[in-house]
Amino acid sequence: MDAPQTIEKTNALEPLIYEISTPGRIGVNLPKCDVPESDLPTELMRDDLKLPEVSEMQVVRHFVRLSQLNHAIDTGFYPLGSCTMKYNPKINEDMARLPGFALLHPLTDTAGTQGALALMYDLQTWLAEIAGFAGVSLVPAAGAQGEFAGILMIRKYHLDRGDAQRTKILVPNSAHGTNPATVTMAGMEVIELPSDSDGNVDLDALKTVCTGELANQIAGMMITVPSTLGLFESHILEVVEAVHEAGGLMYMDGANMNALMGVVKPGELGFDVMHYNLHKTFSTPHGGGGPGCGAVGVAERLMDYRPGPVVEIIEPDDDAPLYGLVEPPKTIGKLKAFWGNFGMHIRAYAYIRAYGASGLKDVTRHAVLNANYVRAMLKDTYHLPYPRICGHEFVMEGRFSDVEDIHALDISKRLMDYGIHPPTNYFPLIVKEALLIEPTETETKQTLDEFINVMKTIAREAHETPDLLHEAPHVTPVRRLDEVKAAKQLVLCCAPVMKSH
Template sequence: MTEFTAPKPVEPTVYDLSSPGRQGAYFPQPDIPLADLPEDLLRQDLPLPELAEIDVVRHFTRLSQLNHGVDTGFYPLGSCTMKFNPKINEVVARLPGFAQIHPLQPIETVQGALGLMYETQEWLKAISGYDAVSLQPAAGAHGELTGVLIIRAYHLARGDHKRVKMLIPDSAHGTNPASSAMSGLEIIEIPSDARGNVDLEALRAHCDDTLAGLMITNPNTLGLFDENLTEVCQLVHQAGGLVYGDGANLNALMGIARPADYGIDVMHFNLHKTFSTPHGGGGPGSGPVGVTAKLAPFLPGPIAAVVEEAAGEEPPLYGLVNPEQSIGRVKAFHGHFGVIVRAFTYMLMLGEEGLRAASEHAVLNANYLQARLRDAYHIPYDRICMHEFVMEGRWEDVPDVHALDISKRLMDFGFHPPTNYFPLIVHEALMIEPTETESKETLDAFVEALLQIAEEAHTQPEVLKTAPHNTPFGRLDEVKAARDLVLCCWLPESASA
């Protein structure tokens, strides 16, 4: 049985570490005459902590060591594509020519940035088959909202006011319904059939002239490519609706199949998943949206464009344009440029063949794990998967053991757990996405851990129920957090005087 290590001490907060009179960063003395301060507008007290620089560095370094990241270990979090984040991306995004340019500079002074945005749009168009791309949305869910607003705007621009229904398969991403609800649409859930595809009969029943569209995640959250995708899009189109594609799972498709070729009208990309930009502990992401030609006028602007064609020796002049029927901007400025730089660097390094190889190996790795785990865990939709698959974290003969226990126990082996309890259509779901950047050795070690856990579930389930043991923290009391609701810490009374 495993040796368990003792817990590390709790890290104090920056407020705990504060001592009046300390300071970790200084600014020069004014080199200009001082002006009068507006006395009646000044704040009397600024209750921020006071720390020396070394204390700040050590505090946040110690905090970082309490985290699991892609850099520290395997992170097979389904539908999140936790692939390797190349270090060169970080170097490039910090070049002064990218990090120190202001979003409102005259276009003549930022031709490099605008050209990079333009090229990124072109690459994304080539990969997906779309006719136009806006880089503005800040994240996947933001791209979804953008896509739904575009679908609404399209119908309304045609004087088609009846379309109030959005169909969402039960295998779609969790944020899809909320994105549609924000746009005032009525949500109808469409079940999956026995093979994990959209149930065509159920879909047909809702395809009428009140249909705004369908939001599909493909490959879906079961990790399966919908075998009826062409028919699904046709049915929606015949009813006058549009198809939204959640591109979170595009990592399975680069160079293999283009969403636009199947009839998906609008799709968001997750640069922080498919295109290797880091997840940052939960953002910043980037969620560009691609559309077919008929939806291009509705994209949020500004979009990078060639505003003066190249002539002779003169390179083209890039600028920013707003589509004529644009839904309007969805955030300030032009999108998460720093993230876009990283994604562009990645695409440039992979090139046409590298992109396809990335997707092929993502699918290879997922199928390898599925094949090796099939005997020990139940896989409810068992066929060749794409970049991820879903298995059940339960056994009928040990009903007290849950997917959550398996996840917590995996941490003892140095692995981040898979996505838990999603999709909702699988009991005790464990959604596993290894990504292409993991080696066979890592996958084998992960399999060995899961096989050992399957055995422990039957022989010593307490080890699972009380896991994790080797992590700096044990299971946290989420009920207490919600009940007592402590959302801030403050300076101790004595220190704030």
């Protein structure tokens, strides 16, 4: 195809790969065919493959230049609440690329996978220990899939006990959107619970539901600890007890596990199931939107329901036990092909190995220290709806009572001009103009001080030169985008491909 010269090209940061395509060019050097050729089935074949034609160096420059348009942990501070954007150790990347792991076929016979299975077995054991659970399944590919696994386990548990009427899941209104979406996917129904003025679940409302006429329809409750506001639920034991007494099971969203390692074990608080985000707490990189791993930990009564397979010792031996992939007897089934995102298991293994017990406890201690330090330093500049000690993150309002028309979005966009990634904004939904800030433990005090200063500067700018914020960002590769146009015109692929249809 001809390289189309579009008007946009002259007005683009980087041309599309299709726009630098030249017929006949190729970016690889492939071997010649070393076997006798066979007849190709011409009537079944295509002649319309619209892929770009570029050289190897063009590809390299293109993707290097694209990479330079990203903000990333490796380029700057990333205080994105609920996402735990901590440093991703480089050794982990090297380990995942060892040929013995990277070139291992998932259907290799058990005898040939003992190294991989031993790694998974140890990781299962360690994760169970860290959160106080009886066992773990590493299968779920992401937090959302871990949640789905948890709710399916709760559902099946009740069905097996003849409690088919238990179809309702309690979800606080501060919950991440995946929680209610998961409940629907599992064919169950959400009962939303209000929060009290301290940001905790409204205990009276919870008790009313748990002792009311719906009590025997309650399958369980999903709750994030610390909450999405970054707060430890101070009456968590009462919450667990109320739901258990109604016959429901407790699901913990473990997205915020970075605040809990060596501090409290969710299993010991009475939780029945929880997902871990290996791509948050255990340092596996976010990859610009995945891959992740949402391993699930369960209490004894849900062990048999775990998504399969799990790794077990199938032939005990003190020196060299034989590991195998095993389907738990009442499993909810397979959640993905093969055995989970093994590449993420490798990285999490290396991470836990580097820290050990005392180190992981230090991770949490410093994550919480960093968050509280930033909170303390900004509390006189920004309004904190819940002015108390926080966990690994805290929420503040991105607005000022004495300036009209400054929003969390404006503050977020202005932060980019200072080379800082914005906090999570407009979440949790129960806080107006929310800015959710999570510094993580790997940031230095100097970086935090710089952020604090920038936030104070932006507050001053909001009062003195508000348009600086309204029009921000100013120095990023692109300015604010026309998102309405994107949804309306719906250009979802490059022009040469579209023209081919």
